[in-house]
Amino acid sequence: MEQRIEIEPIIGPRADVALMAGYYSPQIEVDVRLNTNEAPEPPPPDFLSRLQERLTEIDFNRYPEREANQLRQAIAKHHGVALNQVYCANGSNEILQSILLAYGGDGRFAAVFEPTYALHSHIAQVTGTSVVSGVRNSDFLIELTEFDRVVHECEVQSGSRPAVTFLCSPNNPTGRLEPFETITGVLERSSGLVIVDEAYGQFAPRSAIDLLAAHRNLLVVRTFSKTWSLAALRLGYVIADSEIIDALWRVTLPYHLDAIKQVAGELALEFESEMNDRVERIVAERVRLVGELKKLPLRVIPSDANFILFQLNGGDAKGAWQSLVDRSVLVRDISSLPRLAGFLRVTIGTSEENDLFLQALRDVLA
Ligand SMILES: *Cc1c(COP(=O)(O)O)cnc(C)c1O
Numbered sequence: 001m002e003q004r005i006e007i008e009p010i011i012g013p014r015a016d017v018a019l020m021a022g023y024y025s026p027q028i029e030v031d032v033r034l035n036t037n038e039a040p041e042p043p044p045p046d047f048l049s050r051l052q053e054r055l056t057e058i059d060f061n062r063y064p065e066r067e068a069n070q071l072r073q074a075i076a077k078h079h080g081v082a083l084n085q086v087y088c089a090n091g092s093n094e095i096l097q098s099i100l101l102a103y104g105g106d107g108r109f110a111a112v113f114e115p116t117y118a119l120h121s122h123i124a125q126v127t128g129t130s131v132v133s134g135v136r137n138s139d140f141l142i143e144l145t146e147f148d149r150v151v152h153e154c155e156v157q158s159g160s161r162p163a164v165t166f167l168c169s170p171n172n173p174t175g176r177l178e179p180f181e182t183i184t185g186v187l188e189r190s191s192g193l194v195i196v197d198e199a200y201g202q203f204a205p206r207s208a209i210d211l212l213a214a215h216r217n218l219l220v221v222r223t224f225s226k227t228w229s230l231a232a233l234r235l236g237y238v239i240a241d242s243e244i245i246d247a248l249w250r251v252t253l254p255y256h257l258d259a260i261k262q263v264a265g266e267l268a269l270e271f272e273s274e275m276n277d278r279v280e281r282i283v284a285e286r287v288r289l290v291g292e293l294k295k296l297p298l299r300v301i302p303s304d305a306n307f308i309l310f311q312l313n314g315g316d317a318k319g320a321w322q323s324l325v326d327r328s329v330l331v332r333d334i335s336s337l338p339r340l341a342g343f344l345r346v347t348i349g350t351s352e353e354n355d356l357f358l359q360a361l362r363d364v365l366a
Helices: 045-055 069-079 092-103 118-126 144-158 180-189 208-214 242-250 259-294 317-326 351-365
Strands: 086-089 109-114 130-135 164-168 193-197 218-223 236-239 298-300 307-312 343-347
Touching: 045 259, 069 086, 069 236, 069 259, 086 092, 086 242, 092 118, 092 164, 092 193, 092 218, 092 236, 092 242, 109 118, 109 144, 118 130, 118 164, 130 144, 144 180, 164 180, 180 193, 180 208, 208 218, 259 298, 259 307, 259 351, 307 317, 317 343, 317 351
Parallel strands: 109 130, 109 164, 164 193, 193 218
Antiparallel strands: 086 236, 218 236, 298 307, 307 343
């Protein structure tokens, strides 16, 4: 008689995925939206009209150019590096995912230093990479002794060193720029890759791009989402040694970068001086906002980015966040992240938006 084999149906996701919380920031309908570090100004009208022209030239029935050569060439020229040192993807988050697909995975470790961008450890976990965490000092900077401790802990736990170390400079959500000595110290002590996430690079006076020539294990990740006013476009890139870039291509889906994005990114780079002007305006507003916040009963963390981290004195951050929402101002409540009890993060907006935020915050603290 024929024997029937019972096959267990696959009804759930991978066990570790089932336990994960998705990444999410609440979007609430408000007048003043200062919670996701977007640019407050759109790109220049001239960019938009020229983009419309360029879109008419696309062969929409054909697959896009697979290696995005023109866009990558424009980025390479922008930074003074070679074409084979540049790789693009759909937002810098996808860049990070590609790096971890190629260099992370089962049995490998990624090091992060909290508090930092939550997606670094989230993407590591999604790709099956284990996470080892260190902590920043009380000024939210990384101490090399702490880096050594994390590497040692990783070795004791697993017999190997981190395959990837995440730095974020300026760091989200603290705004702090990591000193060059720290970045070079980490690069020299690492046997694996060191990713410097520079999503806010143009707001800061220095970039780790200057260290690329001297360090083969350095990857600098940038995005069009913040300084270029193109969060809707979903475009990011990484600059690194050509061998690393080759490895990223191996884990890339065919035609991953659509033709619209390739054209728009290349065109955006022609508007660099307009971008720098916007960055200058935001930095001026940041200086003004820090000055005003310091007059209030708050601890204000110095920032090299387009946002400011502040702590309410003995404060109920959740309550203050809700009171701001009640006044139609949305900031980021990061008070449940490691070591950030009592803290909120505000994105620099237009000067009108910043005034509305300040007025609301003064009301809430009164
Ligand atoms: C905003 C941000 C990004 C941007 O991600 P995209 O996918 O390019 O929009 C990356 N890293 C950090 C630290 C950020 O804050």
